[in-house]
Amino acid sequence: MTQPISVVVLSTGLDNFKDIRRALSAEQRVKLLAGGNDTDQVYEEIVRLKPAAAIIALGPNADHAVRFIERLNAECPETALISAAQDSSPDLILRSLRAGAREFLRIPISAEELRTVLDRVSEVLTKQVESPKKKGRMVAVFSSKGGCGTSFIATNLAAATASKTVLVDLNLQAGDLPLFLGLDAKYSIADMVEKRQRLDESLINSLVTPHSTHLSLLAAPREADSADEIEPQHIFEVLQKLREHYDYVVLDPQHTFDSITLAALDQSDEIVLILTLDIPAIRSTQRALEIFDRLGYPRKKVRIVVNRWSKQIDLDLRQVEKFLGEPVVGFVPSDYQTAVGSINLGTPLVQAEPTSKIAMEIRRIAQQMSLGVAPIDESKQRRPFWAGLLKKQSAQPNFNLQTSMEKV
Numbered sequence: 543m544t545q546p547i548s549v550v551v552l553s554t555g556l557d558n559f560k561d562i563r564r565a566l567s568a569e570q571r572v573k574l575l576a577g578g579n580d581t582d583q584v585y586e587e588i589v590r591l592k593p594a595a596a597i598i599a600l601g602p603n604a605d606h607a608v609r610f611i612e613r614l615n616a617e618c619p620e621t622a623l624i625s626a627a628q629d630s631s632p633d634l635i636l637r638s639l640r641a642g643a644r645e646f647l648r649i650p651i652s653a654e655e656l657r658t659v660l661d662r663v664s665e666v667l668t669k670q671v672e673s674p675k676k677k678g679r680m681v682a683v684f685s686s687k688g689g690c691g692t693s694f695i696a697t698n699l700a701a702a703t704a705s706k707t708v709l710v711d712l713n714l715q716a717g718d719l720p721l722f723l724g725l726d727a728k729y730s731i732a733d734m735v736e737k738r739q740r741l742d743e744s745l746i747n748s749l750v751t752p753h754s755t756h757l758s759l760l761a762a763p764r765e766a767d768s769a770d771e772i773e774p775q776h777i778f779e780v781l782q783k784l785r786e787h788y789d790y791v792v793l794d795p796q797h798t799f800d801s802i803t804l805a806a807l808d809q810s811d812e813i814v815l816i817l818t819l820d821i822p823a824i825r826s827t828q829r830a831l832e833i834f835d836r837l838g839y840p841r842k843k844v845r846i847v848v849n850r851w852s853k854q855i856d857l858d859l860r861q862v863e864k865f866l867g868e869p870v871v872g873f874v875p876s877d878y879q880t881a882v883g884s885i886n887l888g889t890p891l892v893q894a895e896p897t898s899k900i901a902m903e904i905r906r907i908a909q910q911m912s913l914g915v916a917p918i919d920e921s922k923q924r925r926p927f928w929a930g931l932l933k934k935q936s937a938q939p940n941f942n943l944q945t946s947m948e949k950v
């Protein structure tokens with residue numbers, strides 16, 4: 543069956559529109575969605591309808607039309623732009639092609655030329671349908687209560703994978719993930735949102751900050767102000783794009799149910815729900831599960847993981863699971879010195895100290911989730927060079943202060 547081709551037309555007058563319409567009506571596969579000679583209106587229609595093709599008639603003011611093509615090319619890269627003019631001078635054709643038009647038609651339009659152009663548009667459309675876009679797996683590491691270790695676990699989970707992974711800092715006002723990975727991020731998610739209409743592999747690569755061969759970070763904006771204009775729909779679009787280029791997209795969202803966090807959680811395939819074993823965190827987790835139910839998330843989308851687990855915690859785990867109505871699938875041991883040491887040095891623990899208990903448990907959780915996990919780097923099995931450093935630090939008042947704050 544011939545694939546229908548949706549078309550929107552920008553004409554430069556009634557005669558010219560009639561001619562284009564006449565030519566299009568002879569082609570059964572064409573579905574004319576809209577047309578007119580008001581550039582602003584037609585521009586909006588094209589952005590809204592995202593047709594397979596747009597025919598743009600170049601009138602006496604060719605500069606104006608060429609700029610129109612440039613803008614459209616940036617905004618709707620998937621629409622095939624076809625310029626058309628009575629004047630078919632090579633200069634004009636070249637200018638329109640450089641601006642982003644894929645084809646050129648002479649007015650009055652000949653049936654044969656139109657057929658050739660539509661055949662080429664059709665070929666591109668078929669390829670788009672035949673090669674469905676890659677859809678990487680999206681995992682949100684979430685806690686409805688701050689300070690439970692979500693950023694720490696998200697970073698380590700992302701670093702434990704063996705495939706191309708991007709870690710996304712969705713704490714738009716105060717993201718701190720560059721510190722966890724020892725990076726200085728030049729660009730942020732605000733830059734990606736701004737350029738979201740033309741994100742391709744090379745643009746994405748230039749906006750993320752690489753940490754290792756397979757792990758990159760998409761940082762939160764440095765200036766909280768730049769986050770003000772980011773809307774949930776923007777985040778949705780950026781995350782969709784990231785999925786097309788990465789095997790895993792690991793998210794570190796805020797601890798509230800704001801609209802940006804909801805956009806991220808909705809889109810995620812799985813939510814690793816982090817809690818610590820204290821009454822406020824357990825309550826907060828139960829509320830989060832209730833909200834997930836109301837949002838219609840299937841329970842199998844959620845995996846509950848306890849962080850800072852210790853046998854000394856005087857709580858009956860079975861009671862906790864009964865209260866939550868869900869089993870706990872992971873227990874990341876409590877080891878403040880090891881955790882904070884890796885954060886301070888900006889190296890994920892699964893890389894710096896892969897055989898530590900925390901790293902082993904995070905790897906086990908990743909494996910249980912069937913994420914492809916990198917084998918342990920044998921050379922890292924020794925105690926890391928900074929272990930000695932921490933011992934020395936622990937004698938200092940500074941460090942004692944931190945430890946005691948941790949106990950509060």
Ligand SMILES: Nc1ncnc2c1ncn2[C@@H]1O[C@H](COP(=O)(O)OP(=O)(O)OP(=O)(O)O)[C@@H](O)[C@H]1O
Pocket residue numbers: 685687688689690691692693694695797849850851874875876877878879881882885900
């Ligand atoms: N398993 C653990 N054992 C001991 N300390 C831990 C563990 N996991 C995380 N921590 C410590 O908890 C603190 C908070 O961790 P993190 O910043 O990851 O939490 P968060 O939930 O992301 O907090 P925020 O509310 O700032 O987003 C850090 O100092 C970290 O070292």
Ligand SMILES: [Mg+2]
Pocket residue numbers: 692693694713794
């Ligand atoms: Mg955090």
